[in-house]
Amino acid sequence: MTGKNRIVTNMAPDAIGPYSQAIEVDGMLYCSGQIPLDPETMEITGTTVEEQTHRVMKNVEGVLKAANCDFGNVIKAMIFLDDMNDFAKVNEVYASYLKEPYPARSAVEVAKLPKGAMVEVEVIAKK
Template sequence: MAWCAAVTTFQFSPINAPPAAQTVNHRCVPLSVANRCRRPPVVFASAASAAAITGNKEVIETDKAPAAVGPYSQAIKANNMIFVSGSLGLLPETGQLISDSVDDQTEQAMKNIGEILKAGGVGYDSAVKTTIMLADINDFSRVNAIYAKYFQVDPPARSTFQAGALPLGAKVEIDCIAVLP
């Protein structure tokens, strides 16, 4: 008698599709295969519970932050989280960089992120992860000093790296992931 693990896969149609468009497949795999997984499998009681976990997505938009400069949203709310797109130091009124200064651009990018988070119903204190992309890594300490003003208590996890180039000739771009209360 060979032991096996049940594996369930779910296939979901686009958001807002009727539940009938979702399919569930069950199969059995040998334990030796199941044990090679790097993570334990996620188990859902039903397709309905899987849909509840994956949830729907909601676009977050505000005119208090610059409009997206491409085919993306300012932010998306999904799974009790807010995913803020990379924010440049653009003025919301003009869509132009505030100045050529990395300090000014960082300050404005952080203000833009704050407005987008506010439109999503949270603030800086809900941020759990940010990514900072710099045109020049030598600006790290200047950007870090301004960034620190916005996350004084329990700062989020963060990655910072130098990008080859940023949109519109920007010197800094910052994205953010926040959790909903």
């Protein structure tokens, strides 16, 4: 393995645990999951799943930018929902940030997300 570089940015929330916002290894970027925290206040923003998803995608975008990437570099995305009934709403917002060819993706419902978030997204990108 050639180097493991930690990506740090103020364009996304600080890590709230023992993890990095992203790690770059051999031209691959592994981004930690983003929830709808405002990077300045570190508080959840948005009362609807659509509002929260926009904040999440802006946070993901901030981490990508810090690594000199954008959504076009994303090859895999994972979406975590606290209610799968919100899938169509999240999908619509998520799609507005991407272009074809879309990344591979999974979406799952989970019992609970950090800080009571409705949605979390993590991505893997190729530089």
